[in-house]
Amino acid sequence: MGPDVVGAMRALYDAEQVPRAAALAPAAIDCVYGDHPRNRLDLYREGEGEALRPVLLFVHGGGFLVGDKGGTSGWANAHVGRWAAGHGLLGAVMNYRLAPDETWPAGAEDVAAAVDWLRANAAQHGGDPDRILLLGTSAGAVHVSAFLKLRPDHAKLVRAAALLSGLYGFTPLDERDMLYYGPQHAYAGRMPRQVVVDTELPLLLACAEFDPPRFQAEWAGLLEARLDRHGALPRAHYASGHNHYSMAMHLGTSDRRLADEILSFFATYS
Incomplete structure (x- = not known):
């Protein structure tokens, strides 16, 4: 993990993602869903028509410290909205x-505020407010699960909800995480572990072959806990050949394995 790997992944996917970014501008940009300057989201839609389409809200990663929805600053993260739009959804990033x-639970509060905004406003942009789907990667998966x-x-x-390479409370707190969660003694009570085990909301859980071991342990721990709690595994995907960053960054490219799994999963419930 680190900025060198992020840069390498962007270079790897530029050839496929840059043309797609040039081909589809946001349908709406910097929609204000809250009071903070970062409480903004962009919308992506292809085609017209009166029928309302499902809404996919994407929550980017960045280790709680960095990240941007893209759109005007580059293709990364915005590409998920464009990918969703290309498959008949209203993409929100x-x-x-x-x-x-800003510290815990700011991320979960912002996901909740964005969902509330979409429920109130998606129809104006061709989206069905009663068919909202969530997709989060890394810290974004943490915030989606904490929203639950x-x-x-x-x-x-x-x-x-589809959760890619998230942290749910099955492994010890990392020192970096304290910048968001606060001290060690507060960690357990602030993690969404129990709710992601217990929820009846349909979940797709994914991790990558080259995810750091902590993220793989979180994925395996949640799968086992869900099996014990519900008597069946949730929908799951193991992304062979991928790492922590390429998991989300390759969506919309010629490697369709994860993309098809997510689309099939969401189609079942939307």
Whole structure:
């Protein structure tokens, strides 16, 4: 992990992602869903028509400290909105507040505020407010799962969630995480572990072959806990050949394995 790997992944996918970025501009940019300057989201849509389409809200990663929805600053993260739009969805890509200036539970609160905004406004942009789907990667997966904890009514607000390489509370706190979560003694009570085990909301859980071991342990721990709790595994995907960053960055490229799994999963519940 690190900026060198991020740069290498962007270079690897530029040939496929840059033309797609040039071909589809945001349908709406910097929609204000909250009071903070980072409470903004962009919308992507292809085609017209009166029928409302499902809404996919993407929450980017960045280790709680960095990340941007893209759109005007580059293809990364914005590409997920474009990919969703290309498959008949209204793609929404959000920014959220970052540590260390903003701490737990800011990310979950922002996901909740974005969902509330989409429920109130998606129809104006061709999206169905009753068919919202969540997709988060890394810290974004953390914030999506924490949204489930923050909002006990989450199953009435969204249809399903796909979590890529997230942290749910099955491994010890990392020192870097304290910038968001605070001290070690507060960590367990702030993680969404129990709710992602117990929720009846349909979940797709994914990790990568070259994810750091901690993320693989989180994925395996949650799968085992869900099996014990529900008597069946949730929908799951192991992305062979991929790493922590390429998991989300390759969506929309010629490698369709994860993309097809996510689309098939969401189609079941939307």
